Amino acid sequence: MRVDVISLFPEFLAQSAALGVVGRAQERGLLELHGWNPRDYAEGNYRRVDDRPFGGGPGMVMLIEPLRAALAAARAADPQPAPLIYLSPQGRPLSQAKVRELAALPRMILLCGRYEGVDERFIASEVDEEISIGDYVLSGGELGAAVIIDAVTRLQEGALNDAESAVQDSFEGDGLLDCPHYSHPASHALGNVPEVLRSGNHAAIARWRRQQSLLRTALRRPDLLDEAGLGKADRKLLAEAVAGLEI
Ligand SMILES: CN(C)c1ccccc1CNc1ccc(C(N)=O)cn1
Secondary structure (H helix, E strand, O other): OEEEEEOOOHHHHHHHOOOHHHHHHHHOOOOEEEEEOHHHHOOOOOOOOEEOOOOOOOOOEEOHHHHHHHHHHHHHOOOOOOOEEEEEEEEEEOOHHHHHHHHOOOEEEEEEOOOOOEOHHHHHHHOOEEEEOOOOOOOOOHHHHHHHHHHHHHOOOOOOOHHHHHHHHHHHHOOOOOOOOOOOOOEEOOEEOOHHHHOOOHHHHHHHHHHHHHHHHHHHOHHHHHHHOOOHHHHHHHHHHHHOOOO
């Protein structure tokens, strides 16, 4: 997958993408990242990329022309069509379903706003999708771009080894929260590992883990539970776990 990022701080993305799964995916040729800095396309000796908002008010707005030139350069660099995705608090909240949709694309272009955002005419004319990574305000869209790059890269075939993709499946596969995890030592001042996990009874372990996922989702994220569309067996497992709670 090719990802082009339009950002005033392309080095930010390059650094965060050089590590871990994303770094490895680039080495394996599963991900191609290209940065485009509007400042490189800004005219005049001040090379302006922002200016004051009409109507007054605090902050600055990113100007149309440097963005248009940066986008044109990105599009000219590769014939593959790509949606332009704008990271902003006004966007549609990112979900794993949207991540799956984006991960299936051959290419996408991510636009990272700074200041108070981008001139609305550029958004109206060029942006295909506006996405928010959550209801909070950041200094720029770059962190949102990094989140999207990480999440879609994990879904590229060959990006994760078996252990890592098992983790991926356990959470995103069924839309439930993950179960608790434990490792050595089996007994510790902080508590002991649940016996079932040391029983070697793999059916009982799988049952316990599913029950814990259901219980956690019911307690922490009942909204996800409704979407998960539980079958009879799951509802029975959950009821048993809820009955077992000393509340
Ligand atoms: C300066 N701001 C507020 C701004 C305003 C408009 C566009 C971009 C920005 C850059 N900041 C962002 C970007 C994304 C998110 C998010 N939730 O995805 C949060 N903040």
